[in-house]
Amino acid sequence: MPVLFWLTGSGQTHRRQVDPVLETVRRSGLPLSGSFLNRVPPMFLKLPDLAKYGLCLAAGLLMLAGGQAPAQTVPGPGSQATVPPTPADTLVPATPPAGEPAVPALDATLPPTGTETPPGLDSLPEDSRQPPSMDTPPAVPAPVAIPPSARKPLPPAPPPANPALAGWQRNLTLGAGDTVNFQVYGAKQYTRTDVPIAPDGTLTYLHVNGFKAAGLTIDQLREGMTKALEAHVPNARVIVTPGAWRSKKYYMLGTVMERGVFTLDRPTTLMEAAARARGMETGVVNDNTVEIADLKRAFLIREGRKMPIDFSKLFYEGDMSQNIALEPGDYIYFPSNTVNEVYVLGSVGEPGSLGISQNLTVVGAIAQRGGFARSAWRKRVLIVRGQLEKPTVLVVDTAAILSGKQRDVPLEPLDLVYVTDKPWKYAAEILDLAMRSFVQSVASSWASSNVQPFLGDIPSSNSSNSR
Secondary structure, rough: OOEEEEEOOOOOOHHHHHHHHHHHHHOOOOOOEEEOOOOHHHHHOOOOOOOHHHHHHHHHHHHHHHHHOOOHHHHHHOOOOOOOOOOHHHHHHOOOOOOOOOOHHHHHOOOOOOOOOOOOOOOOOOOHHHHHHHHHOOOOOOOOOOOOHHOOEEEEEEEOOOOOOOOOHEEEEEEEOEEEEEEEOEEEEEEEEEEEEEOOOOEEEOEEEEEEOEEEEOHHHHHHHHHHOOOOOOOOEEEEEEEOOOOEEEEEEEEEOOOOOEEOOOOEHHHHHHHHHEEEOOEOOOOEEEEEEEHHHHHEEEEHHHHHOOOOOOOOOOOHHHOOEEEOOOOEEEEEOOOEEEEEEEEEEOOOOEEEEOOOOOHHHHHHHOOOOOOOOOEEEEEEEEEOOEEEEEEEEEHOOOOOOOOOOOOOOOOEEEEEEOOOOOOOHHHHHHHHHHHHHHHHHHHHHHHHHHHOOOOOOOOOOOO
């Protein structure tokens, strides 16, 4: 807000004219610095009319006063104004002539609060008649609430630059078949590329022969090689970089187009592994081409245990939560849905698969696989039927069948018959053992008849997927 100074003509302004205007200014909130009302003595009336030269005179007085007194500062909120001293003859009027009332002081020109409202202010609102306080901060409008329907959803967070790594990736070690590159800082003549790690896990570099590299990380190999070269190359700073990763492998078995051993040289998911194997095998049924892989009985083995993966949900329903990342040593098996066979495992003479024939029963299947072993517990034989994730479990008392107390149980294709050598009460106690025995037996029997002859036709330096 501007600071207001009230200037009037000499001998021409009266209080009854000024009071309403000053009251209006005061109630409007304008900071009023001062008002000047002059009464001219008769002796000064003989001088020329100052109304013509008053502006020049006032400017001259202001310039003169500015050189003698410090400038007036406008007070801020919460502070008191400091008015510089002014000569008395400048502000105090002369003695009024006889017969005229005395001029009130400057403070008397502003009527006190509570006096009669000046004309023209009756129509103003009540709250607009009070001047705003300089100490009170301006009112801030309250924030407007946005309804949920009008809010825009936040964009999804970007994926992390480095997704979480598996344990074997965080501690990636070298193995037989991998190659590394060696350099010595400042000595190009010692550079060697694609140094292979032999099947026994050792390598040779410069004067160091038979250095054990399998099981070491790149950093560990650099530190070990630096110490090994100290006797031959003093103060050597060895630089080691990976060349090719061939020691990490996984296995694709069963009814896929390209079976065998694959190098895990990059992060690979289960679906990517199936695509790398060129998909599932197909057959002709009723003049229609169909895939013959039995996804309900497919499985993935990791460190001797079957992983909880539903292949049907992954490949038929697109459930990507089943699409796990592979790790070294994994093997995946896709059985065929056209194979009519059963599996007899556990405490029998010759555990393995058996081609199903008409009217094949539990006791008949066990008899064809060499009969019961001496340690077999015949009173509770487990039969697993259906898909591996949600199988149907049957318990058969073969001792009662052999004694003629019960009828024998017919088998269906792909049934699993498991005979234990220890007593058990609940099927859940032995089901996991039966499933592990089944997947290991199936994988080993298939690999012995398919993978070994297949690998025998391939040079040792190449993987099966490079054909």
